Every structure is written in structure tokens, then in C-alpha cells.
Amino acid sequence: MTDFRAEADAIYASLLARIGEANPQPRLDATRLAVDYLGNPQDMYSVITLTGTNGKTSTARMIEALLRAHGLRVGLMTSPHLQRVNERIMIDGEPISDERFVENWRDVEFQIGMADNDLVESGREPLTYFEALTVLALAAFADAPVDIAVLEVGMGGEWDSTTVADADVAVFTPIDIDHAERLGKTVAEIARTKAGIIKPGSIIVTAAQSPDAMAEIVSAAHKFGSAVLSEGEAFELLSTTAAVGGQVIRVRGRVATYEDVPLTLHGEHQAHNAALAIAAVESLLGDGTRALTTEVLSEGLGTVTSPGRLQYLGADPPVIVDAAHNPHGAASLARAISATLPFERVWCVIGVLADKDARGIIEALDPVVEGFIVTRSASERALDASALAELVRTIAGPDRVRVEPNLSDAVHAARSTWQIGDAVVITGSITLVGDAITLAQEEGWA
Numbered sequence: 001m002t003d004f005r006a007e008a009d010a011i012y013a014s015l016l017a018r019i020g021e022a023n024p025q026p027r028l029d030a031t032r033l034a035v036d037y038l039g040n041p042q043d044m045y046s047v048i049t050l051t052g053t054n055g056k057t058s059t060a061r062m063i064e065a066l067l068r069a070h071g072l073r074v075g076l077m078t079s080p081h082l083q084r085v086n087e088r089i090m091i092d093g094e095p096i097s098d099e100r101f102v103e104n105w106r107d108v109e110f111q112i113g114m115a116d117n118d119l120v121e122s123g124r125e126p127l128t129y130f131e132a133l134t135v136l137a138l139a140a141f142a143d144a145p146v147d148i149a150v151l152e153v154g155m156g157g158e159w160d161s162t163t164v165a166d167a168d169v170a171v172f173t174p175i176d177i178d179h180a181e182r183l184g185k186t187v188a189e190i191a192r193t194k195a196g197i198i199k200p201g202s203i204i205v206t207a208a209q210s211p212d213a214m215a216e217i218v219s220a221a222h223k224f225g226s227a228v229l230s231e232g233e234a235f236e237l238l239s240t241t242a243a244v245g246g247q248v249i250r251v252r253g254r255v256a257t258y259e260d261v262p263l264t265l266h267g268e269h270q271a272h273n274a275a276l277a278i279a280a281v282e283s284l285l286g287d288g289t290r291a292l293t294t295e296v297l298s299e300g301l302g303t304v305t306s307p308g309r310l311q312y313l314g315a316d317p318p319v320i321v322d323a324a325h326n327p328h329g330a331a332s333l334a335r336a337i338s339a340t341l342p343f344e345r346v347w348c349v350i351g352v353l354a355d356k357d358a359r360g361i362i363e364a365l366d367p368v369v370e371g372f373i374v375t376r377s378a379s380e381r382a383l384d385a386s387a388l389a390e391l392v393r394t395i396a397g398p399d400r401v402r403v404e405p406n407l408s409d410a411v412h413a414a415r416s417t418w419q420i421g422d423a424v425v426i427t428g429s430i431t432l433v434g435d436a437i438t439l440a441q442e443e444g445w446a
Helices: 005-015 029-036 058-069 098-121 127-145 186-196 211-223 266-285 294-301 328-338 358-369 386-396 407-416 432-443
Strands: 046-052 074-077 089-091 148-152 169-172 203-206 227-231 236-243 246-250 255-261 311-314 321-322 347-350 370-375 399-405 423-429
Touching: 005 098, 005 127, 029 358, 046 058, 046 407, 058 148, 058 266, 058 311, 058 423, 074 127, 089 127, 098 127, 098 186, 098 311, 127 148, 127 328, 148 227, 169 266, 186 211, 186 311, 203 211, 211 227, 236 255, 236 266, 246 266, 255 266, 266 294, 266 328, 294 321, 311 432, 321 328, 321 407, 321 432, 328 358, 328 423, 347 407, 358 386, 358 399, 386 399, 407 423, 407 432, 423 432
Parallel strands: 046 148, 046 169, 074 148, 169 203, 203 227, 321 423, 347 370, 347 423, 370 399
Antiparallel strands: 074 089, 236 246, 246 255, 311 321
């Protein structure tokens, strides 16, 4: 009998041997070469593409859940994964099985090899990890088959490999500074690159943006004669009320005003993401002429999950993980801690990747947490715990900082300080959150 898990792990290892996600190639033609060899599977279904700085994964999951609740078969590609690569390719709300991962890879391996050979013969690098994984996902969705694919951009937009699929709906979450070394040092430069997801015929739906970011989105839209449907004008979040297991929101969509919509995610930023998701789904279904039913909203947003985003991981004490990995995300987490989470004190276990704005993350969280336990994830890109602790001390003061380079020791230290009314938040990088989820499962306190 075939050990599909072992074979899937071997395929993943072969993908990791390619150029990694930390060094994306600013090109689209390499991925296009591979999908051309496959007969362009991305043309076999409708596509919603999402870009932005924060909120992409949560918004993509909400869109996917709403479309499934509407009775459609949906493929979802997000990144990065928390524990296993299968999480990145979702079909019908579930990660792709090891068997389908293996079978779909066998279907595309030869064509990917042909594209690799063509690239090398022309003096260029073969397909990167993310490019090859994107090709696999697009082919898996065609094989399923799905009605709609929801694609989260890996980085940027203009040259991201997901952009070989023409977006029927192009969705923008809030844009801020991140990956400045790759995308640009200003919000305008970054937005200009992200606006590359807009294609002829795309319906453009965007969260509220800074003037600089909005100007770039509008400029790109005008090239194709498209209008921009923006939060605050075409749709908006009217209210949100905390509730058991999440919140209840009221949204003015493109077509109708939706009252008392349950949302199983915490934080006002998630309520704004939900409004964006509703507008995106309205736009795909009849270009804003068809209202969503109460049943679709309740089933979709009332059951949606977004692992690693304000996710309750443990109890006694409450342990929450959040993948805030830049200042904008940390600011959203800080607002949730002070306005949404029902705790008197929050202890922060934090680890940050070396290429991120660690100071901006710490400064955003410092006013709302009791203290920091500094650690690091298993990622090679993780900032050394001692170096990060020195930075945290300059912001929070030496009395509010403890260093535990081993994540298990850091979490144990945070949990051991617990008193009634306290909680522990683990944050700072997606890799740290993934490690924490695995740790909780292995140690039995999840």
C-alpha cells in the first residue's frame, strides 16, 4: 500500500530544495511557461485574487466560506502554512489530502521539469518553491474540479506567480509597509506593485486605504476602464458587537444592508475583513446585483475559521496565538487586546523574523501587555532571542522582559505566571505561531 504521507513529505522536501520564499524571483513568465505546458488549468474556473499587507488570509477564508455556503465548490490557496504544506491548498474547505497532493504532483511533475529545463537553458533559475507550488495548486483546482479559486498573493502582485490567473475580482486588504526590500520603501511603491493583480475585466474591491495607496489602485484600474469599489463608499462596516465565540456585525454591502451577521472571529479588524469579503462575493455573484441570503451569511461567516489569527489555543490559562508579523498587524492585535479580549492582563510570548520591523511590532504591543517573554521559532530566519530581548528592553524596560530561547520554556514561563483574569498571547511571526500550535498538540494542552 502506498504511504501517501511519506511521499507527500518527500515532494515537499523537493520543493524546499528550490529557491525559497524569502528570495522570490520578480518574474511571471516562468510560471506562465509551466501552466502553458499544462494547458492553462487556471482558465477552467472563476478566480478571486487577494493582495494587501495584512488580513489577506482571513479575508480569503471568509470569501471561501461564503462561496461554499452559496453551494459552490471552491479552491483556496493561502500562504504560508502553519504546520503542513497541505494547508495551502484547500478544496471544499479542507486541506488537500496527502493522496491528492501526491497524485496532482505526479500530474504536473513532467511539465514543471520541462519548464525548468527551458529556464536553465536560457541561463535563468528554474521554478522557485512558490512558483512550483502555485502551478500544483492551480492544477489541483482544475482536477477537483472547482467552480471558483480564491488565490492569496504570496508577495506583491505584479510578478507574483498567482497572477498568471486572471482575477475576475481583485481584492485589496489594507496596504502598509512590508517586504520593503522587495516591494518598495513607500506605501505608494508597494501599492503600485500590488495593483498588478488587476486585469482587464477585473472587478476591483478594496478596503479603506491611505491616499497614496488608493491613488495607485485607482490609477491601475483606470488603465482598464474599471471602477474601484472602496470601503466607506461602495460598502462599509456599520457596527460590531462582541458576542460569545466572536462578534455580531452589521454591514452595508453593495446590494443590501445585512443585519445581525454572526462572525466567529475576534477583533474589529476581522469585522472590516468580513465587510470586504461580503462585497467581494456580491461582486462575483452577478457583479453586485444579487444580495446574499441570511442562510449564506450565517453558514459562511458563522462557521469560518482562520487558524493563527486571534486563535484560542489553550485554556487555564487562556493562550491565544496571532500571526501579527509587522507593525500594522501588531496594531490590530493591540486594539483587540485592549478592546475585545476579556482579560485584565496579557503576557506576550514573542519571536520575530530577522527581516521584519521588530521595533515597530514591539512598540505597538508594549502599551497593552503586562510583560514580554522573548523567544524564537525554529525558522532559520528567526531573530536571535537575546538580540530581540535587548531591543524589547529599550522599549518596555528591563523589568518587563524575560528571555527564554526555547519556545517550550517560554510558553511554560508565561503559563506559570497566570492568575485569574490573565491570558497569554503568542505572536510576532507566522513560524512562531505554527511552532506553538504543534507544541500545544505535542504537550497536550491545546
